[in-house]
Amino acid sequence: MAEFNVVNHELVPQHEILPEAEGKKVMDKFKLDQKQLPYLLIHDPVATSIGAKPGQIVKITRESPTAGTVVTYRLIAVMAESETEE
Amino acid sequence: MVNISKKIASVEFDLLSPKEIRDMSAVKVITPDTYDEDGFPIENGLMDPRLGVIDPGLVCKTCGKKVPECPGHFGHIDLAMPVVHVGYVKVLRNMLRSTCRKCGRILLSKAQVDHFEKRMATLIKEGKNIKPLITNIVKTASQADVCPHCGEHSGKIDIDKPTTFRYDDHKLTQADVREWLEKVPAMDLKYFNFDENIRPEWMILTVLPVPPVTTRPSITLPTGERSEDDLTHKLVDIIRLNQRLQENRDAGAPQLIVEDLWELLQYHITTYFDNQTAGIPPARHRSGRALKTLAQRLKGKEGRFRSNLSGKRVNFSARTVVSPDPNISMTEVGVPVEIARELTVPVKVTAQNIEWAKEMVKRGPEPIPPHGVFYQAGVNYVIRSDSRRLRVTDKSKNEVAERVEPGFTIERQLEEGDVVLFNRQPSLHRMSMMAHTIRIMPGKTFRINLVVCPPYNADFDGDEMNMHVLQSEEARAEAHTIMKTQEHILSPRFGGPVIGAIHDHITGGFIFTHGDYSFDKAETLFILSRIGYTGELPEPKGKGGRWTGKQIFSTILPKDLNLEFKSEICEKCDKCTKEHCANDAYVVIKDGEVLSGTIDEKAIGAFKGVILDRIVKDYGNDMARQFLDDATRLCIGAITLRGFTTSISDEDIPDEAKAQIRKLLDDAVDNVNKYVEAYNKGELEQMPGRSLEETLEINIMRVLGRSRDGAGKIAGKYLGIDNSAVMMAKSGARGSMLNLSQMAGCIGQQAIRGERIHRGYQNRTLPHFKKGDVGAEAKGFVKSCYKSGLTATEYFFHSAGGREGLVDTAVRTSRSGYMQRRLINALADLKVDEDRTVKDTAGTVIQFAYGDDSVDPTKSERGKAINIEAAIKEILGKAKVEELVEMQKKEEDVDLMRSIQDDISTEDVEKEEIEVEEE
Numbered sequence A: 001m002a003e004f005n006v007v008n009h010e011l012v013p014q015h016e017i018l019p020e021a022e023g024k025k026v027m028d029k030f031k032l033d034q035k036q037l038p039y040l041l042i043h044d045p046v047a048t049s050i051g052a053k054p055g056q057i058v059k060i061t062r063e064s065p066t067a068g069t070v071v072t073y074r075l076i077a078v079m080a081e082s083e084t085e086e
Numbered sequence B: 001m002v003n004i005s006k007k008i009a010s011v012e013f014d015l016l017s018p019k020e021i022r023d024m025s026a027v028k029v030i031t032p033d034t035y036d037e038d039g040f041p042i043e044n045g046l047m048d049p050r051l052g053v054i055d056p057g058l059v060c061k062t063c064g065k066k067v068p069e070c071p072g073h074f075g076h077i078d079l080a081m082p083v084v085h086v087g088y089v090k091v092l093r094n095m096l097r098s099t100c101r102k103c104g105r106i107l108l109s110k111a112q113v114d115h116f117e118k119r120m121a122t123l124i125k126e127g128k129n130i131k132p133l134i135t136n137i138v139k140t141a142s143q144a145d146v147c148p149h150c151g152e153h154s155g156k157i158d159i160d161k162p163t164t165f166r167y168d169d170h171k172l173t174q175a176d177v178r179e180w181l182e183k184v185p186a187m188d189l190k191y192f193n194f195d196e197n198i199r200p201e202w203m204i205l206t207v208l209p210v211p212p213v214t215t216r217p218s219i220t221l222p223t224g225e226r227s228e229d230d231l232t233h234k235l236v237d238i239i240r241l242n243q244r245l246q247e248n249r250d251a252g253a254p255q256l257i258v259e260d261l262w263e264l265l266q267y268h269i270t271t272y273f274d275n276q277t278a279g280i281p282p283a284r285h286r287s288g289r290a291l292k293t294l295a296q297r298l299k300g301k302e303g304r305f306r307s308n309l310s311g312k313r314v315n316f317s318a319r320t321v322v323s324p325d326p327n328i329s330m331t332e333v334g335v336p337v338e339i340a341r342e343l344t345v346p347v348k349v350t351a352q353n354i355e356w357a358k359e360m361v362k363r364g365p366e367p368i369p370p371h372g373v374f375y376q377a378g379v380n381y382v383i384r385s386d387s388r389r390l391r392v393t394d395k396s397k398n399e400v401a402e403r404v405e406p407g408f409t410i411e412r413q414l415e416e417g418d419v420v421l422f423n424r425q426p427s428l429h430r431m432s433m434m435a436h437t438i439r440i441m442p443g444k445t446f447r448i449n450l451v452v453c454p455p456y457n458a459d460f461d462g463d464e465m466n467m468h469v470l471q472s473e474e475a476r477a478e479a480h481t482i483m484k485t486q487e488h489i490l491s492p493r494f495g496g497p498v499i500g501a502i503h504d505h506i507t508g509g510f511i512f513t514h515g516d517y518s519f520d521k522a523e524t525l526f527i528l529s530r531i532g533y534t535g536e537l538p539e540p541k542g543k544g545g546r547w548t549g550k551q552i553f554s555t556i557l558p559k560d561l562n563l564e565f566k567s568e569i570c571e572k573c574d575k576c577t578k579e580h581c582a583n584d585a586y587v588v589i590k591d592g593e594v595l596s597g598t599i600d601e602k603a604i605g606a607f608k609g610v611i612l613d614r615i616v617k618d619y620g621n622d623m624a625r626q627f628l629d630d631a632t633r634l635c636i637g638a639i640t641l642r643g644f645t646t647s648i649s650d651e652d653i654p655d656e657a658k659a660q661i662r663k664l665l666d667d668a669v670d671n672v673n674k675y676v677e678a679y680n681k682g683e684l685e686q687m688p689g690r691s692l693e694e695t696l697e698i699n700i701m702r703v704l705g706r707s708r709d710g711a712g713k714i715a716g717k718y719l720g721i722d723n724s725a726v727m728m729a730k731s732g733a734r735g736s737m738l739n740l741s742q743m744a745g746c747i748g749q750q751a752i753r754g755e756r757i758h759r760g761y762q763n764r765t766l767p768h769f770k771k772g773d774v775g776a777e778a779k780g781f782v783k784s785c786y787k788s789g790l791t792a793t794e795y796f797f798h799s800a801g802g803r804e805g806l807v808d809t810a811v812r813t814s815r816s817g818y819m820q821r822r823l824i825n826a827l828a829d830l831k832v833d834e835d836r837t838v839k840d841t842a843g844t845v846i847q848f849a850y851g852d853d854s855v856d857p858t859k860s861e862r863g864k865a866i867n868i869e870a871a872i873k874e875i876l877g878k879a880k881v882e883e884l885v886e887m888q889k890k891e892e893d894v895d896l897m898r899s900i901q902d903d904i905s906t907e908d909v910e911k912e913e914i915e916v917e918e919e
């Protein structure tokens, strides 16, 4: 039996790691600083599954009831303190 | 004056040390009394003059200043025995749990210390929050059994309700705790997020600061009696007990007595800080009222934060009951003279308006208007250039007027046309506060046009509303451009009108335009005069030289308006005959002329009005305002001419109908009994996925539901459209056909939690029925109608069902209110940027495009960016639309087809509207 992978689940939208240049383009387009992006935690099942590394930008394409398909971006981030210590 | 701007670099919270408390103290308070017999404050008492002044004119003994300048000064009480500060109980517990009783060191091994030290250093370097790490440190340290530093056993710390600590089930006195904390070395304090200059033992009080009298002023009652603040009362108790404790201890009283007194002192000091501390009874007044101590001054809705800092009382506002006036415009508000005379607008006196200003002041505060004028604004105050206020009275008005010069400000009373803000609580909406221009009127209520009732959610059963008078030109300009009622006709929630015709306006519109209802010349002139019509009287289009209602209504439509839609009264026939509809339910407007159809809720109503919607979007807010004002006036004109009334006799149905209904209901009951019989015999066919009992219930519910509908249909057949109640129900003015059928036909099944009523006695709902009876009547079916009245058992079941509805609404409103409060607080500072990204105050992106599609719902076509069907129709004419749709079908352009279909089917729009109405 094939191992379960969240990425294949129908409720998980398409995630795609952007090459550095592409990421920079996005930041320029929206005139953003990396810190202004919403986070995707490095230990998020999707992030682990697609092998994302901290600092990378992930492009998420999902369906929207208002706009059809919608593209958003998230920054791969390390966990906050509260999650580190058990 | 030099302006120095300073920036706050940081704010730090720490503990007051006993030394600091003594240093800032102006008085050592010893006497538990306030004033002596002659009314003078007692030296070293709680009202010692060195604690500040509250009587105007007196000089403070500490700082030498008078009332507004003297800030008040703290005093102190030396406590005979140490006492725990309730506010720090949690911190104390943490500290006792994670330090050693013998050596005071933190219960962490060398390795743990190294690990945490490193984590803390990185967090501080990265500027991150260290609180979660502190929590972890405390958790780790309190798990240690043995002190890693001295090997001492580490016991279990428990708290006995508010302030008593126990160590392995031995009570720790406040003095024990203090001694323990004294041992904790400064270098270990960082693990508790304490500065090394703070001593943890300060959390156990040895000195109590006495707040200045300015924070607890005494009030002199009209009888001359003095009434002290709750805090003063509490401090009196504390000093008394402190004295007794000291005396007993010094006299060598038995340990038990000393301990009791100590405990009592702890209680008083605890309630002095927070009189709602869990685990102890609140301290009360002689009257039984709980005292309002320090925490109560700050906490909750009535506390300093929510009541005085987040929201305040305002000046230049008025509140009174609202009542309706269909003759004023929707942007106006009728203001009583008494309110207009009290509220003012400041006007700066300049070289240009000085003559006018002098004239105004000469009128005084109560001018007598010239003959034929109802009201004239006067002046209440004149403010001189040195900002001194001069009250204008009838006596002083001429003298004050002479002294007016440029640079002065006069406070003019309200005048017709002033812009004010008008509001009704709860303000759940942007539209709950809108700008109106005022009309001064006799009477004591605010008068509003009925079309603004839906956005305010106002009715006239005693509702009160607030008015705020704008005080600056900027505010007036802003209110005028963005807050006027006509700027809010369209709701940002669903992109349709929230302001629109209701109730009698709709009935009026229906009467006016249904079929070929017409008016003679006098009537036509009467109706048109109500909107100040000045054009030529059009050629009469009705029979016998009469003017049709449709024709008169058309005079207020824009001349290039083209529109087609189904009226509210549409019966939703299988095949729509459009303009040939037998019910006159298909509206066709061509070049601003109503050719067919009835103008009802669907045309001009709030939430649904299609004509209204079109006019706001295509012709602008001002045109829409004019249209609404005119349309409602015409409708009221028409309904006034015809006359309109409704009474219980509207629900009269002939005896034959009653017989039919009785027969139908009897059949239904028989039918139910048949099902019950079948069930009892075990012949009932089980439905898939249901138990036998469930199957029976479902069948019974269906039979009874159908019979109720049937009864409604029979009643409806005998209630024609010329019946006033039916007219209101069908046109959407008020009530529904269900309401009518319940009055004339049958009320139907009563339910609790969606099921027939089954609670009550053992195996039956009421003793009127046999045990185990599951028939219609025994389980809450009401055969009667409201008009005929209910039987005793029916009445009981109806009350049970009705109670559930009441409880539901009560629970729902409170819960959704709190939920909305939380949502608003969470979303309050999100903002749509210039590039349509949604960001919070930190600049973090929440959404890359507002609502994913960057569409402002206010400017949308009911949530969608455009109405494709209407757009095509407008450009190509109607015939071409069908052609285009054909063509698209062939090309299988799914996307466009889907959007066209979406727009044609009004299904989803209607669903939304039901939601809207329920609110």
Ligand SMILES: [Mg+2]
Residues within 6 Å of the ligand: B458, B459, B460, B461, B462, B463
């Ligand atoms: Mg009310």
Ligand SMILES: [Zn+2]
Residues within 6 Å of the ligand: B051, B052, B053, B060, B061, B062, B063, B064, B065, B070, B071, B072, B073
């Ligand atoms: Zn002073």
Ligand SMILES: [Zn+2]
Residues within 6 Å of the ligand: B100, B101, B102, B103, B104, B105, B147, B148, B149, B150, B151, B152
């Ligand atoms: Zn130790």
Ligand SMILES: [Zn+2]
Residues within 6 Å of the ligand: B570, B571, B572, B573, B576, B577, B578, B581, B585, B586
């Ligand atoms: Zn129809």
